[in-house]
Amino acid sequence: MNAKSLYQEVILDHNRKPRNYGTLDDASHQAVGHNPLCGDRLDITLNLNDEHIDKIAFHGESCAICKASASMMTAAVKGKTYAYAETMIKEFRDMATGKLNLDNPHHLGRLTVFSGIQDLPTRVKCAILPWHTLHAALNSVAGASTEAEHDPANASTV
Amino acid sequence: MKIIDTKFESQTVTNNMESTRLDFPILKLKVNNKPLVYLDSAASSQMPQVVIDRLSYYHTAQHANINRGVHYLSETATAAYNAARCKLQQFVNAKEDREIIFTSGTTDAINLVMHGYGRKFIKAGDEIILSTLEHHSNIVPWQMLAEETGAKIRVIPINDAGELLIDEYEKLFNKRTKFVSLIHVSNSLGSINPIKSVIAFAHTHGVPVLIDGAQAAPHMSIDVQDLDCDFYAFSAHKLCGPTGVGVLYGKEELLESMQPFKGGGDMIATVSFEKTTYNTIPHKFEAGTPPIAAAIGFGTAIDYLSTLGLDEIHAYETDLLNYATEQIKQIPGVHIIGTAADKTAILSFVIDGIHPHDIGTLLNQDGIAIRTGHHCTQPVMQRFQIPATSRASFAFYNNKTEVDALVAGIHAVKQVFS
Numbered sequence: 134m135n136a137k138s139l140y141q142e143v144i145l146d147h148n149r150k151p152r153n154y155g156t157l158d159d160a161s162h163q164a165v166g167h168n169p170l171c172g173d174r175l176d177i178t179l180n181l182n183d184e185h186i187d188k189i190a191f192h193g194e195s196c197a198i199c200k201a202s203a204s205m206m207t208a209a210v211k212g213k214t215y216a217y218a219e220t221m222i223k224e225f226r227d228m229a230t231g232k233l234n235l236d237n238p239h240h241l242g243r244l245t246v247f248s249g250i251q252d253l254p255t256r257v258k259c260a261i262l263p264w265h266t267l268h269a270a271l272n273s274v275a276g277a278s279t280e281a282e283h284d285p286a287n288a289s290t291v
Numbered sequence: 292m293k294i295i296d297t298k299f300e301s302q303t304v305t306n307n308m309e310s311t312r313l314d315f316p317i318l319k320l321k322v323n324n325k326p327l328v329y330l331d332s333a334a335s336s337q338m339p340q341v342v343i344d345r346l347s348y349y350h351t352a353q354h355a356n357i358n359r360g361v362h363y364l365s366e367t368a369t370a371a372y373n374a375a376r377c378k379l380q381q382f383v384n385a386k387e388d389r390e391i392i393f394t395s396g397t398t399d400a401i402n403l404v405m406h407g408y409g410r411k412f413i414k415a416g417d418e419i420i421l422s423t424l425e426h427h428s429n430i431v432p433w434q435m436l437a438e439e440t441g442a443k444i445r446v447i448p449i450n451d452a453g454e455l456l457i458d459e460y461e462k463l464f465n466k467r468t469k470f471v472s473l474i475h476v477s478n479s480l481g482s483i484n485p486i487k488s489v490i491a492f493a494h495t496h497g498v499p500v501l502i503d504g505a506q507a508a509p510h511m512s513i514d515v516q517d518l519d520c521d522f523y524a525f526s527a528h529k530l531c532g533p534t535g536v537g538v539l540y541g542k543e544e545l546l547e548s549m550q551p552f553k554g555g556g557d558m559i560a561t562v563s564f565e566k567t568t569y570n571t572i573p574h575k576f577e578a579g580t581p582p583i584a585a586a587i588g589f590g591t592a593i594d595y596l597s598t599l600g601l602d603e604i605h606a607y608e609t610d611l612l613n614y615a616t617e618q619i620k621q622i623p624g625v626h627i628i629g630t631a632a633d634k635t636a637i638l639s640f641v642i643d644g645i646h647p648h649d650i651g652t653l654l655n656q657d658g659i660a661i662r663t664g665h666h667c668t669q670p671v672m673q674r675f676q677i678p679a680t681s682r683a684s685f686a687f688y689n690n691k692t693e694v695d696a697l698v699a700g701i702h703a704v705k706q707v708f709s
């Protein structure tokens with residue numbers, strides 16, 4: 134796919150009217166993603182309730198590809214389980230790097246418009262950043278417990 | 292030392308700027324089925340056929356290690372390498388060829404001065420003056436030195452046009468000021484700094500000055516004796532030469548007073564486990580096998596540019612910049628960042644509501660190569676409160692048709708986002 138058609142398909146809608154744009158005040162999980170190459174940054178906040186993503190929001194400073202990817206991602210994972218979201222994260226990463234065979238069953242739905250990104254190697258990171266950040270957010274509780282193990286206050290007990 | 296590099300006959304090159312592009316085979320490429328419009332020469336400029344041929348000739352008929360062999364090839368390669376040094380000496384009008392040190396580039400040259408001069412002479416509480424315009428390569432080494440020694444960094448601010456505030460610069464001086472390291476031409480904005488007066492002022496306080504000339508040497512004639520700078524650094528790959536080589540010019544007495552940067556072969560006079568004595572300059576600072584081929588190719592690039600004439604290059608590029616600036620500033624929603632009165636042909640811009648990376652990707656669809664991002668100058672981006680810009684940079688091999696292509700490309704980008 135050429136870059137112009139990728140832009141025309143995703144940007145028209147999601148760049149101008151991003152879904153789930155903002156921050157949740159009562160988030161149970163959150164993470165910040167950075168793309169050091171271009172200085173872009175993306176915040177994701179979400180509420181995980183009984184293994185389901187009840188609410189999710191994103192905001193930040195980023196290019197159109199990143200913003201559209203984040204917008205479509207939040208719409209796609211809202212209401213889904215933690216496990217389902219993790220499956221989508223893996224499938225999206227594989228698709229963006231050309232490792233997913235789209236002829237086989239998958240869970241990406243309309244997100245396959247991003248399959249063309251594999252032909253723009255310098256932009257793959259932009260499309261994947263929201264998914265990396267979602268992964269970090271979903272695991273931020275596990276992250277917190279790992280941190281506790283490394284907490285200097287606990288160090289003496291080790 | 293005067294060694295003529297006789298074995299390689301340079302092709303005659305054209306003297307008309309408009310037709311110089313014929314000397315550059317890469318400019319005949321098509322990208323995405325469109326003629327390549329290469330507007331990223333500030334990152335790396337392209338090489339003319341004479342330089343490519345010179346590299347090929349070296350590898351075909353002259354390659355050997357230098358300074359050590361008594362055989363034919365080693366002598367030939369040594370002579371060609373030394374001849375390149377003399378070409379660089381003439382290019383910047385250094386007094387002596389031993390004041391020209393081959394480094395791997397501008398970054399390496401600045402690091403050499405930081406280690407060789409800074410670590411020897413700069414102490415806790417001393418102050419180093421830099422400017423907001425610096426490339427990261429002229430910030431980070433000095434921060435490393437400051438961290439190590441307890442020295443302090445002071446920063447010359449800029450105005451909204453991207454020009455140095457000279458009054459503020461002069462106010463930064465005090466008894467603790469020990470070094471000034473300043474960019475000659477800003478790589479993200481194009482501003483040309485008035486370095487001659489800046490250097491003269493530092494000298495009234497007895498403070499030496501390093502000039503990062505990476506973006507200046509390709510676009511104007513440089514006379515280090517007239518500027519009276521203490522150090523001047525630049526890279527071959529921005530001067531129509533190959534990657535992997537650059538130059539540090541340093542005044543002889545300063546270079547003599549400095550400690551070596553890297554230890555190894557060629558930089559020594561004698562070595563024993565009790566004591567090593569160092570070689571004379573420039574060899575003291577050229578440890579190990581240098582980038583021989585690249586340095587020789589660099590010499591040929593300098594011949595090529597000198598034939599065209601740096602003053603002629605500067606005049607042609609200024610005309611191109613003025614033409615491009617007039618066109619681009621008229622496009623609604625486009626803002627030029629960097630409007631100094633004195634500029635090289637660098638045009639940074641932002642477009643309302645469109646991220647520079649999206650601009651870069653879409654222009655590439657039309658075969659247009661620009662640079663997008665912070666250009667290794669995050670303090671400049673912070674100064675203008677933007678994350679990034681799109682930067683078109685012009686060389687003498689560009690022309691007005693290519694400026695028109697850029698303008699049409701920007702309109703097309705806006706169309707996609709409308």
Ligand SMILES: Cc1ncc(COP(=O)(O)O)c(C=O)c1O
Binds near residue numbers: 398426428503
């Ligand atoms: C002003 C300036 N200084 C330093 C550098 C670093 O040059 P190099 O990467 O060749 O060491 C650059 C190149 O990007 C530059 O534009």
